[in-house]
Amino acid sequence: GAVVSQHPSRVICKSGTSVKIECRSLDFQATTMFWYRQFPKQSLMLMATSNEGSKATYEQGVEKDKFLINHASLTLSTLTVTSAHPEDSSFYICSATGTDNTEAFFGQGTRLTVV
């Protein structure tokens, strides 16, 4: 099956700094990419949907100025957590669908810890 790779898998940053998470589709063109946040023992909460070359669509309650999403190419989307705070600590997961949109492929996730 298609592979989606996230990098880094773990990151620790200081409060007030920004951190960038990359999501790459390795062997297919990802027309749409999704960013999720998962709190411990809870479900995946969709943060935003992005299509290549256009602005991301954020879910209600998600601050677009805090969680910057860039989908510059058909194989790469980035999520930047700006001015991170401890409450931003979470597990962030990306997924991508190809042109046929029959299945979403998931990255392995990124564990962000803000200290």
Next chain:
Amino acid sequence: AQRVTQPEKLLSVFKGAPVELKCNYSYSGSPELFWYVQYSRQRLQLLLRHISRESIKGFTADLNKGETSFHLKKPFAQEEDSAMYYCALRASGTYKYIFGTGTRLKVLA
């Protein structure tokens, strides 16, 4: 509102016993339903989708529109089935997936 409900956080069964993971959904249109599985230390992966009507690893799921359910079943559980299972809904014509809270299945030897 679109919603997916998985009432059980944890389901423990013995090896060889039947398994049923419950999923109910709320959606006014015609949804697409999926089951995703996450094995220990691995990423989420698609297990099956209702439109395929297939059996994967012995698992089946039937969409019951009357009961708005999409329960996942397997007649004889195996230890390697132990994992986290997520039911998901995708509204027709969109790309968004709505996930349930997940059920952890533990198959005991």
